[in-house]
Amino acid sequence: MKLTTKLMAFSAIVSASSASAVELEVMHWWTSGGEAAAVGKFAEAWDASGNKWxxxxxxxxxxxxxxxxxxxxIGGDPPAAxxxxHGxxxxxxxxxxxxxxxxxxxEAEGWADIVNPPNLLDACTVDGRIYCAPVNIHSWQWMWLSNGAYEKAGLxxxxxxxxFSESAGALQDAGITPLAMGGQSxxxxxxxxVISVALAGTEAWLAVNRDKSVDAVMSDxxxxxxxxxxxARSLSEGLNVxxxxQATAAVINDTAGAQIMGDWAQGEFALAGEVAGEDYSCLPGLGEVGVLQTGGDAFxxxxxxxxxxxxxxxxxxxLLLSPPVQVSFNSAKGSLPVRGDVxxxxxxxxxxxGLDLLAAGATLPAGETLLSPDTVTQLNDLMTEFWNTPSMTAAEVQSAYADIIADAD
Structure with missing residues (x-):
């Protein structure tokens, strides 16, 4: 197998016994325009090494x-990656x-020294052994706003x-959907x-998600x-995506005022040629709490x-954690690199x-690192039911949420 120069020191581990290229099937769910451009950076780097993605x-x-x-x-036909x-x-x-x-x-690549924050590598570690390669830092804690939509509304x-909430009526009067929201749970x-962290605060959010506190769920x-x-349910009316x-595209096209979405949305803005600070604006923590969640993706x-x-x-x-690949991939993805030395x-x-919040240590763990997939699925189902059922009251969903947290593992 042909090894890159970067990895020559790693030859004892990867066993360069064959001169032929290695074809690896890599499965992922990055299919939007921005995501496809980003994962293409991985494919380009792997193909350039003499192998085949x-x-x-x-x-x-x-x-x-x-x-x-x-x-x-489990069916015996696994992809290579x-x-x-993370989680x-x-x-x-x-x-x-x-x-x-x-x-x-x-150990050979020194991940313990370069992965920042360290909890990303911890999320790959079970019983002291490492089972995944973290490739980025993604945070849900963002609101993306259309500068053009607000200019059109005169705000x-x-x-x-x-x-934002106070501006919603004027946006609607201008024919603009205030809040873009897709239909997936x-x-x-x-x-x-994101709203929980912004309005209840980080300690309350941790009490619910980390400590599984029912009292915190039922708190004021x-x-x-x-x-x-x-x-907020009424703020997305008129946009059916x-x-x-597709919701991000409504912000890009100035037909929606804002979207609450992770920083992967930046890949779509970049692909559309949008410029941060000119065409769109961003509010970490909804502008209420300066915090960054340190979730993301791993292989x-x-x-x-x-x-x-x-x-x-x-x-x-x-290769996925090598400096040039970290920069090219994350620049396209809208995420932050896991290396602190690029x-x-x-x-x-x-x-x-995002980098400033990371440097300041203003971080929270991602929810998927604290809650099991089963619990996350239950919460997804509950909150999409609430979002799509106007007759369902806040008190009803709060009680149902508490029941799920009470049984969470």
């Missing part, structure tokens, strides 16, 4: 893709011995959630989480969140009975806001 994109997002990936793995989020999504696969141990790669761009629950702070989320990037590698493929998997894992002097002002 076989793209296994699955449309429909993680909720659609993860079951397909798991089915392939697959994307999951607990791969727990059962690791416990079953189906995923490749990457500890030797991590200044809001600087926080309160100002993870979008509603994700937006609820969280009552305010459920009421605000209920009031399903996918998150796992199924165990296969093929020494050459296994060597290729380990080479790819190392040059990001050319990033836009929204990415710089």
């Amino acid at each position: 076989i793209d296994g994109a699955i449309a429909g997002g993680g909720d659609t893709a993860r079951p397909i990936m798991v089915s392939r793995i 697959f994307q999951f989020n 607990r999504q791969a727990e059962e696969l690791i416990e079953a011995g189906l995923l490749l141990d990457l500890t030797d790669v991590a 200044p761009v809001p600087t926080n959630w309160t100002e 993870w979008q509603q629950n994700g937006a609820f989480g 702070e969280y009552t305010r969140v459920f009421e605000a989320f209920g009031a 399903q996918d998150w990037n 796992y590698f199924p165990v296969v009975d093929d020494a050459e493929i296994t060597a290729g998997q380990k080479e790819l894992a190392a 040059d990001l002097t050319t990033v836009n002002e929204c990415t710089q806001k």
Whole structure:
């Protein structure tokens, strides 16, 4: 197998016994325009190493893709690599011995010294062994606003959630949907989480998601969140889209005022030629709480009975965290690199806001690192039911939310 110069020191691990290129099928759910451009950077780097990237994109997002990936793995036909989020999504696969141990790669490449924040590598670690390669930092804690929509409505761009809420009526009068929201359940629950941090505060959010406190769910702070989320339902009326990037497109096209969405939305703005600070604005923590969640994406590698493929998997894992690949991928994706030692002097002002929060230690763990996939699914279902059922009261959903948290693991 042909090794890149960067990885020559890693030859004892990856066993360069073959001169032929290694073809690796890589499964992921990055199918929007911005996401496809970003994952293309990985493919380009792998192909440039003399190997071959076989793209296994699955449309429909993680909720659609993860079951397909798991089915392939447990059915004995695994891809060479697959994307999951940082956190607990791969727990059962690791416990079953189906995923490749990457500890030797991590030690050879010094991941413990370069991955920042360290909890991203912790999320890949089970019983002291490392099973995934973290590739980015993504945070849900953002609101994206259309400068053009606010100019059309004759309003200044809001600087926080309160100002946004107060601007909604004027936007509607100008024929603009205030809040772009797609139809998938993870979008509603994700937006609820952002509003929770902004309005209830980080300690209350941690009490619910980390400590599984029913009292925190039923507190006055969280009552305010459920009421605000209920009031926001009317702000998305008139925009009927399903996918998150379709909602982002409404902000790009100035037909919607804002969207609560993770920083992956920046990939869509970049693809459309939008300039941060000119065409769109961004509010971490909805402008209410300066905080960044440190979730993101990681690649796992199924165990296969093929020494050459296994060597290729380990080479790819190392390549994904190499400095030039980290910069090219994350610049296209809108995320932050997991390496704290790469040059990001050319990033836009929204990415710089994220970097400043990261440098200041103003971070929270991602919800998927604290809650099991089953709990997340239950909350997704509940919050999309609430969003789409105007007759459902804030008090009703608050009580149902508390019941789920009471049984959460």
